[in-house]
Amino acid sequence: MKHVLKNERGMALALAIVALVVVGALIAGAFFSGTQEQRVAENVRRVQASFGVAEQGVYDIIRVWPNSTQVYNVLYQYPAAPGAASQRAIPRNTAASKTGSYNGTLYKFNDQLYLIDMTAQDTMSLAGRIRGGGASQRVGLLARIRPLQINAQASLTAGGGLVAAGNASIDGNDHPPTGWVGCPPLDSAKAGIRIEDSATVSASG
Incomplete structure (x- = not known):
């Protein structure tokens, strides 16, 4: 009977190398995944900070609007x-x-x-300390001005008697102010003077 001997010398070393490669790949994958998660979290934080600054900028304009009406209305x-x-x-x-x-x-x-178009960046992005240029957010807000509705029933309303003197002129017809542009269509004509039934109107001069 003839015995066949197999040469298995060196198999342990090869298996150890394969195991090291597999474990190294798993560790590298874990590190890569962790790094990506950290970058995503950092980017989200910068984006949220930039978005908050953009919102604050929009509402800063709304907040000081009453002080800037002469600037915005003439546009x-x-x-x-x-x-x-x-x-x-x-x-x-x-x-x-x-x-x-x-x-x-x-x-x-x-x-x-009106449209307020606002772009903002957080402090770290502005300083250039973020890899890839940092974050930037752009916010647009449509702002509508609600006109004051005044129930004007006459050109001149008085609670008592009225005396018109000098070169006073009272006209109930609608007229656009001199030099104004973009005015809406003229309204219907109103009464010239509106007073109490018992009051009187007199003119002098």
Whole structure:
């Protein structure tokens, strides 16, 4: 009977190398996954911070609107003819929270509708400390002005007697103010003077 001997020398070394390669690949995959998760979390944090700064910038414009009506009301409707301003640049400002800065543009669509276009970046992105350029968010807000409705039933309303003197002129017809543009259509004619039934109107001069 003939015995056949198999040469299995070196198999343990080969198996150990394969095991090391597999374990190394698993460890590398775990490190890669962890790094990606960390980067995603950091990016989300920067995006949220930039979005918050952009929102704050928009509402900063709304908050000071009553102090800037003479600036925004004189704008022409967008898009305006050459030489006429229909938009206003919003300079870069630092947020009150010190988490970033914002800048943008305000557009006037008509006398009641405006668009506030705001772009913001967080502090770390502005400083260039974030790999890939950092985060930036852009927010647009349509702002509508609600006109004050006044029930004007006459050109002049008085609670008692009325005396018109000098060169006073009372007219119940609707007229656009001199130099104003973009006014709505003329309203219907109203009474010239409205007073109590028992009151009197007199003129002198």
